[in-house]
Each structure stands twice: as structure tokens, then as C-alpha cells.
Amino acid sequence: MTAATGPQALPPRVAIREVGPRDGLQNEDVILPTAAKRRLVEALADAGLTAIEVGAFVKPQNVPQMADTAELFAVINRRPGVVYSAIAPNVVGAKRAVAAGADAVQAFLSATESHNQSNVNMGVEQSLANVADMSELVRSAGKPFDAVLSVAFGCPFEGHVPIELVLELCGRLLDLGAEQVTLGDTTGMAHPVLVQQVVTAFRERFPRQRLRLHLHSARGAGLANIFAALQLGVVEFDSSVGGIGGCPFAPGAPGNLCTEDLVHMLHEMGVETGIDLPALMEVSRMLEGMLGHEVPGQTIKAGICKHLTG
């Protein structure tokens, strides 16, 4: 299939990183047993996801849902070619991630002081100092290291986040050794015009850098934001199977972008993902069973358009 041509041609293929096992499950009241998480991660890889965020190395008292991440890494049957990653807030977590066998480690910090304090209980400068330590440790272990900048499109506490601030923090993260920066719309405040403004400004400042977007759909704009980014040639996105999760530390913030909704739209437009959509739908159904409730994704309710299944 070739990409649709329209006012602006879309990229022929995009890479999706699945964040459901981490960003999704950490926002659930139910704490899944390690064996269930293992089934989820393995089923996602079987459905064609080639990058999976498996868990987080954070304090178990802060995020009990992620307490077994090391055990999970130890039991998952790894599919060749799949990157099984973890996030960590500091060098202690990064050390545990490397020891557990994470293929890649991701640091995270927020663009605003208030969100960073709320999320990790420290200032942005302290988080940047942690990133420096983590970068050295992870890269000397020979693993890829990248960083996500949360609330890059708006902050639930501070509102508008200046693009200049986002760019400055991206520059510092890249200087500290992050191979890639992911911009997070942590509470779903982005809209298509803002996405294009931020992506354009990022490209102008860092013309040779790959950019990944972690978009949410808390206010329904997630897929529109994806389309806005695709039009500018962004080809790397995060999403969560079933649309579960979001940021548990921000008020009113459910709404990770749903992987099967994203894949459905992309395939309809002729943009390849390498993902087996019917298999992914099965994973989402299995997840509903594990969680004991419906997932927020929409394709699981409406079904796959017939011409995409055959």
C-alpha cells in the first residue's frame, strides 16, 4: 500500500512505541500479577509492536503498580528485534533498569516546575542533574538513552508552556547525552496548530534530531494531533493499547492515545506500522479481561472497518 496523497503527502511508515504496560498500567487501580503483565507484553510483541515500554524503576511506594518491573524483565520471552525499554527518574532507577536487562532506558522530567514537583518531588534543575548521571551510566553500559519532556504542550498547573522553554530544555537534554527527546502532551492540552508550531520550532532549532511525540487524547484531540504531526513528517509516536492510562499525578488526566485507534487510522490512510491490527484488538480484549473493565479505546467498540481485516 502506498501513502495517501493529498494536500501534503504523509510518511509511508511510522514507528509506534507501545507504552501500555508502563504508562497504562501505572494508572490502573488493579495491580496485575507479573504473569499477566508478561502475557500482555508478549502478546503485544506477537502483534507486531517492536518497541515496548515494559515498566518503570521508581519507588514502589510511589507507584506500586510498577514494583515488579525487574521480575517482569526476567520472565518475558523476548522476540528478536523488539526493544523492551524502561523509564527511571534517577541514577538508582537507571542502574536497576540496566541490571534487569532493559534494552533502553528513558529519563523523564517536566517542562514546568510545578508539574515536576508534583510528579517526582524535585525541581527541574535537580531532574536535569539526574539526567546527566543517568546518561553516563546507561551509555557506558552500551544501551540507548533517551528522555521524555512532559507537559511540553501545556501544564495542568501553569497553563501555557512557552515553546522557547521547551526548546531550551530539549537542548539541555540533548547536550546531556539523550539520543532522542520525546515531547509529551501529558494531560491532553495540545491541539493540531500547536503541534505544528512546536514541531516546526523544534526542527528549526535541531534540524538533525529525530523527534518523538507522546500524545494524549484527554480532550479528544489525540488523532487530530497525530495527523498534524504526520503532515510535518514526524514518524515516531507513543501510544497505549486500549488507550489505558495517562499521568496519575495530574488532575483529570486519563487519556493516553489508544494504539489500536492510532493503527486503524494510519492503516486507513495507507501509512504502514508493521502491526497486525486484528491481533492487537485481541490484546486489547485480553487486557479488558485482566483489568475487569472496558478500555477507553474506540475501535474495540466500533470494530475494524471490513476492508482492513482482509
Ligand code: ZN
Ligand atoms: Zn502518557
